[in-house]
Amino acid sequence: MDYFPYKYRPGQKELVEFIDRAVRDRRCAVIEAGTGTGKTITSLCGTLGYAKEHGIKVIYLTRTKSQQKQVVRESEAIGDEIFCIAMQGRSASSCPLMRDDPELAAGNSEEISKLCSEYKKKKNGVCQCRFFTSIEETDVESWASRIRTEHPDPEDLVQMCEDAGLCPYEFTKLLLPYADVIAVPYPFVFMPMILDRFIQWTGVPLSQMILIIDEAHNLPDYLRDVQTFEYSGHAMDLVAKEAKDHGDFELHEGISVTDVVAVMKEILASAEKEYLIDDDGMLPPYFLEDELMSRLGVSSVTISRMCKAMEEIGDGIMEKKKERKKLPRSYIHSMAMFIRAWIDGDEDNYVRLVIKEGDNPMFQAYCMDASGAADPLVDCFSSIHMSGTLQPLSAYEQELGLGRVNRLCLDGIFPKENMLSVYTDKVSMKYEERDIPQNYDKLMQMVVECVNAVHVNTAVFFPSYSFMDKMVDDGLVQRLNRDVVYEERGMSQPELMNVFENFKTSDGGVLFCVTGGRISEGLDFPDKALEMVVLIGIPYPKPTAKLRAMRRYYDIRFGDGIGFTTVIPTVRKMRQAMGRLIRSETDRGVAIILDRRVSGLKGIDAGLCQDIPAAVREFFSR
């Protein structure tokens, strides 16, 4: 059955058929599809034919709420025969009883889940959460029919549930078995504990799910991060405070919790002193274990016993907090878990680091192997991986360990003449050159000339926040005759959206942001909201200890450490930033790259230009 609800644009039918074939053959489809190919609607229509025939569920994995809304909107366009539901992860804000408590806002899904169980417990035979109790009296099937026709997005669904006095999270779980398409964040599938529950709620095993991975170029990094764990100096201070508040328990022959904290702090300071170079330093694999043993004068077996004792103390603290409806968190417990994980962890796929972030140094065990968390992609019925920037596809497959793959690259469908991409060979952001006064002054001059060449909305992508700060301090803004808004470090999502909206609706505004930051991915700037991007330099990653370890690892595994860790991610970042320009067939735009090294960078399609301001004026005068 052809579910496609619109008139096919060029390439779309081919894409739907390609996905359908991959699903029918139980293969993975790895697809780079340019702007305008309609990734959401084509992936839904390519999977739904087989899925509906065989009772398989389509699980659409997204990174953001706006992507979830898009899945709901496209399912609505297909029609009422498709039941689509979007579910957000658990947080205090999704619970009507917890959302007003500021302490709980910091709670993770596991902590909120524990607190929820406490609320659901019966006291004198009565459940303490009325939003949960009322679910029992609700006709789930009639709600399912209503949702099938009303197609609420995630926020609307939460509102509908609350208006009816139902817990949005618990009630959505009951609706999942009815759904053909379920849009969920990545953790639902890639965090084992959540996946087990998700499988129970949906009522079908992973082998009966087709996974669609949106913005798939993010997946390898996401999977590495999921497996990475770290522990900071600030967290150690919180352990000391917790021990003071709850009693400083003895763990082993005169060694108390605060003694362990003191020793951990000493070890962290010594790691910084001995191994830190600039941002990070690589530690020997047994560094922490050896130091703990020698400084505390105990054996590795005793350390393990002390960790167990701290976990038990932490369990007791969490239990008490839970009973008081407080965030069930114990810093003593977290420290024990960290020490255990660090000592027991896998040596081959992890690099152990000391990292300095501001005034908060930390230990980090960074997982270099994305495929270690990619089992669901092997165990599911079929998986569809889509992005506008996924090439080289074979590298993506290797990183994730995908087998049985069908590959497709589809160009964007909008007229090529709507975009001009140029670079200059007059400046370079190479480490050794970026601060040479002649190069730096020329670079600043070129930014000014390019931005001032035409009065269109322009985004200037800096290689880092610190470089942006330096240029701003050196008077860049005063030399632009325009209003400037900024993407700033650590901005909250609402603050970022505010900046984004202000810029989008401005007339000839300038946005300062960072390549690879949140502005450069996932946000849509239609029409005149963005007509020019200026990329300062090539965003190669900093040559940190972590990067060097990754290079060695990928050299050994796939014979191309520089490609996997440096060239491929850099080109993807640049293409993402440049891709903000053309979002529809009437959009036009200019991408300017200020760095001569582009000439040797495979994958970036830009022409050398000796007079960029003139070329820009000529392009916009056409």
Ligand code: SF4
């Ligand atoms: S059942 Fe729902 S409303 Fe009740 S405590 Fe749990 S999350 Fe909150």
